[in-house]
Amino acid sequence: MKLKQKKSSTYISGLPWVLPALIFLIIIIYYSIFYTFELSTLDWNGLDPLRKSVGMANFTKMFKDKVFWRCLKNTVVYFAITFVIQNTLGFLFAAILHSQVKLPTVHKCIIFIPYILAPATMAPVFRLMFSPQGMLQSFFDTLHLGITVNWLANPNTALYVLMGIAIWEFTGMSFILYYAAMSQVDREVLEAARIDGAGNLRTLIYMVAPHCKGTTISLAMLGIIGALKTFDIPYLITTGGPNHATEFLGTYIYRQGIRQSHLGYAAALSVTLLVLAVIGALATNYANKGD
């Protein structure tokens, strides 16, 4: 009983310290979430005084909306491919740079620089690069390869171009996290593995990779949330096209909420995005705990 009272007292005495942050959090985040929930039950353009309540109709509409399902499919494909490739590359680069390579700082910078470049700055460069009149086409023409670069115009290839750009951009982030995780691996464990006859590959797969599991799960969580929030790269490079081939929830919410003034429907999509992000975070958290 006494212990309980002490705990309660500690809890209350700590409250004033967290209260400003708590209020800030409530105002900025939780209120916005509740407000978005409220909006999702309305048929409203965001400006009219008339806000028509439609209950759950926006959610019903969403499940019948082919573009919504296209967004989800794109998100899953985008996450699966970018997660595997960028983390494999990040892991390998980190391993290589933990060995004796020349000019390690230069290499680290080269790998990390794409991550700090703003997508808005790079988007025109990529549009130019992948244009049929662009530099990649000129390069192929010089080599007489007979390849026509119209990949952004093709619904079957545009998404893969965006994935390539995302991998180029985010591999630096994976690399940095894996590099830090590998720094924590006990050297004696690695030496013991060597003495037992393990080669580079075996050591990497069976000794180093398990030590980096926490990092991989963190990257998976960031990757899931990042894929769900994907906006800048498709918006700036393909604007979600052609014909929604590169549409993601983020771009579709913007299209519905701003371009088409269906604020209620955009809010319903946002609520769904939030639910999916929470499920993704919980799933990766569960995977981490299951170890």
Added chain:
Amino acid sequence: MKKILALVLTLALTMAMLAGCGSSAPAATTAAAEPVTGNATSGEVVWWGWTPGSPTNEAYIAEFNKLYPDIKVTWKQTTIDDYDAALKPALANGQGVDAFEVSAGSANGGIAVFGGQAIDLEPAVKAALGDDWKDKLSESSVATMTVDGVLKGLGVGTVYAGNLWINQDLFDKYNVKIPTNMEEWKQACETFEANGIIGFVQGAGQGAFNMDTYHAICDNVQPGVFTKAARGEAEWTDPALVRGLELWKSLFDEGIMQEGALGLMQYPEANNLFMSQKAAMVMMGSWYTSNTLPDTMKAAIESASSTAEPFTMIPINFPDIAGTGNVGSMFGDLDYATAVSAKSENLEAATTFAVWLGTSQEGQQTIADSLNVVPSLKSATPNWDVVKLVNPEKQNAAVQEYLANATSGGDNPRFAAINADLNQAMMDVLAGVASGTMTAADGAAHLQEVSVDSRS
């Protein structure tokens, strides 16, 4: 216990306060108690918009300040794509917006969305032009800005589309015949391609311009059917409109549309290719006329990263690709109008500016001579003694005839009859049909479905 109670109460109060903010009172959507007539001679006005862009807007303001030196107007420009996103919270907040640009139909700044935030401008126009004000302004500038019987914006100028612009110098250099039908268009493109130049360029990744091309094709197949369908008076599954989709697809299949068109934006990419003389033809409307002015064209060429000298560009009819003989159709609506925010603290000054820009002879003459849009005031026409084109010998007659044809096109709106849902559906269908992921018949059926749904 008391502390917990205090905390809970604080949180509850915070939430209640915020909830109060959220369910805001109805916006001031109707006119102020006293009719606003725009009789101010001093004040400050913040004018939001996306077009025609600096420094032209500042030039308009400079002209305005010759008459109203004590009204300070500040031009706040956003990109065309960001306009709605930026303006909505600004208008909802009621701060920092006095006058703002609006457009007809489903384009950005659509009057259907933003009209609720604007005051009634009819008393001000009556005060400026008299009771017969409607006769003095173009029909489209009044009709498209009237929402539920209230004049919500004052049209500045109209733009028309339905034609191509060609680089006459390139046509002369390679001895290419100006195309009048599908075969000649194809032949022209092939000749240019053989000389390392794109024949026809379109940024088909930017849907609004695809709609222009489709509209032109439909008017070629059967004049008026597109507008009827847009108004719900005909079905999108009408054979003429399905034929239009098939012809649209054939532009890609026949090699008229350049390689990778669906991945290209009309602005800046297609525009830059034309302005840097890497493409010989482009689907642009009357707003492109300003590029026949040497200074404007020079700026456009420099924006396209080219150092070439201004060239001779002329407008031509959309080729008769349907083989019907129906050519020369032009469709248009207001490019932009000026609305006055109902929440503005400078209603009179903002109205004075809007009225000057949209109805005064001085303001509209400035608009006319810029050749950017066709002025709303009927009495304001380009002063051809003052306006000097790049190549007057080849351009003067062509441009004058073109503008005369555009303004006499009759009731054929560009976007005004198309709501936002239909607009999006049309962009989707045109991209789908062009890329081969949708048949013309399926596309037409989808348009009809959306058309019905969006009207119900």
